[in-house]
Amino acid sequence: MRRQRWFLAIGMVVALSSTADAALRHRYSFTSDASDSVGGANGTVVDPGAATAVFAGGKLDLSANAGNGSNNIVEDAFVDLPNGIVTAATNGGTAGQLTVEIWAQSAENRNWAALFSAGTSNGGEGVSPGGNNADYIQVIPQNGQNGRIRTTTHRLGVGAEGLVDFGSAMSTAQTTHVVSIFDQSGGLPGTVSLYVDGSFIGSNPIAAGLNIGAMTDNNNWLGRSQWPDSLFDGWYDEVRIYDHALSANEVTANFRGGPDAVVPEPASLALAAGGLAAVAASRRRQSTK
Numbered sequence: 001m002r003r004q005r006w007f008l009a010i011g012m013v014v015a016l017s018s019t020a021d022a023a024l025r026h027r028y029s030f031t032s033d034a035s036d037s038v039g040g041a042n043g044t045v046v047d048p049g050a051a052t053a054v055f056a057g058g059k060l061d062l063s064a065n066a067g068n069g070s071n072n073i074v075e076d077a078f079v080d081l082p083n084g085i086v087t088a089a090t091n092g093g094t095a096g097q098l099t100v101e102i103w104a105q106s107a108e109n110r111n112w113a114a115l116f117s118a119g120t121s122n123g124g125e126g127v128s129p130g131g132n133n134a135d136y137i138q139v140i141p142q143n144g145q146n147g148r149i150r151t152t153t154h155r156l157g158v159g160a161e162g163l164v165d166f167g168s169a170m171s172t173a174q175t176t177h178v179v180s181i182f183d184q185s186g187g188l189p190g191t192v193s194l195y196v197d198g199s200f201i202g203s204n205p206i207a208a209g210l211n212i213g214a215m216t217d218n219n220n221w222l223g224r225s226q227w228p229d230s231l232f233d234g235w236y237d238e239v240r241i242y243d244h245a246l247s248a249n250e251v252t253a254n255f256r257g258g259p260d261a262v263v264p265e266p267a268s269l270a271l272a273a274g275g276l277a278a279v280a281a282s283r284r285r286q287s288t289k
Contacts, residue, residue, distance in 0.1 A: 024262065025089045026081075026241040028222075030060040034079050041085045043222065047077035058260070060236040062223055063107035070114075070128035071228035078223035078231050083125070085241065086118040086137075086220055090213040093243025096185035098212060101246070102139065102178045103237035103259040106170045111144035112229035115170070115178070116239070118217050119154075121226040125218040131226035133157060135215035137192075138225065139180055141170035141232065151180040151194045155210035162207040164194040175237055177255045182212055183245045193245075198255030200248060 027038040032055050034043030045060075047053045052075060054061040060079070068076035090098040100116055119136025123129045133156045143150040149166035170176050177197050184190030188211060193203040206212070222239060223232035238259035246254070253263040 023093060023242055023244055024240060025092065025243050026085060026239075027262070028079075028236075028239040029058065029259070030055055030236055030238070031058050034060065034222075039085070041082045043079040043081045045077060046073070046080050048073060049075040053077035058237065060222075062232060062236070063234055065107075065223075065231050065233040067110060067230045067233070069228045069230060070225045073224075073231065076231045078221055079236075080224075081118075081220040081222065083218045083220065086217045087213055087215060089241050089243040090182070090184075094185055094245065096183065096187075096190065096213060097243070097245040098182040099240075099242035099244065099246045100139065100180045100182075101238075101240040101242070101251075101254065103175050103239075104141075104170070104178065104234060105175045105237075106141050106172045106232075106234040108233045109142035109147075109169045109172065110230040110233055111142055111147075112140060112225060112227065113142070113232045114221065114223065114225035114229070115139045115141050115232055116180075116222060117225050118220045119226060120216045120219050128219075128224065128226055128228050130228065134226060135210055136219075136226050137180075137182065137212065139178060141234070149176075149178065149194075149196060151178075151192055153182070153192050153207040153210050153212075155207040158208055158210075160207065162189065162192050162205050162210070164192055164202045164204050166194065166196050166201050170234075172234075175235075175259075179246065179251050179254075181245045182206065184212060185245075195248075195251045195255075198252045200251075 025039050026036045045053045052064045065076040116139040120134045122133045137153050140150040152161045152163035154161050179195040181193040189206045191203045192206050194201040257263045
């Protein structure tokens with residue numbers, strides 16, 4: 001019986017640790033490449049023609065991009081992430097929740113260039129002819145309507161997008177922390193929320209009918225849009241994808257910690273501590289018998 005209690009306690013710690021590790025699904029730090037240090041879903045830098053992308057100072061430098069359209073890439077560069085990682089994250093952890101966290105800086109803001117885009121286009125995988133008949137989510141450093149940072153959600157055939165705008169375009173002078181949270185855990189449509197530099201900007205309903213966990217995500221890109229807009233022109237410091245919705249406190253802590261530090265989540269720490277306490281208690285009970 002004592003041995004059973006011991007193995008049960010150890011199992012609790014292992015299970016709790018696995019839950020904590022699963023919260024952050026993908027981490028791209030760009031120290032020397034676009035590898036994923038957490039989930040192994042390594043990105044591929046697509047850089048046709050003369051070399052444009054550079055890894056320097058712990059960042060991916062795409063500031064040499066010169067305005068190539070996303071459907072006519074001759075010289076500029078972007079990052080292609082593996083198919084399926086966004087829907088997998090949405091369906092894992094807390095089902096229906098997804099957080100995309102990015103530290104980046106614009107060199108030149110070009111209307112509708114996408115900092116992050118996931119989903120598919122009208123033409124399917126690998127092309128960007130447009131997205132009016134496709135499902136996708138995007139983070140835009142400068143949208144073409146009011147010139148502001150935008151996180152948006154789009155459902156095929158539905159004109160109205162579900163979106164949140166910041167008060168200005170992304171900075172060309174310093175790194176900006178942009179966190180987009182998608183929450184459909186309570187059912188559709190759910191909400192899309194935006195934080196910039198640790199501050200909550202707003203929350204709105206996700207585009208009617210869009211189910212992020214069920215969409216086709218064969219175009220998961222950093223720097224390229226589902227539409228034929230320009231590629232992103234600037235620097236990526238860090239990109240993280242979580243399988244749950246970060247809390248306001250977690251967003252603030254990550255902003256303060258910066259791109260080089262992963263701040264442990266309070267809930268995960270509490271769970272792990274509880275598991276260790278169970279092990280210790282079991283050991284104490286055994287020693288008294």
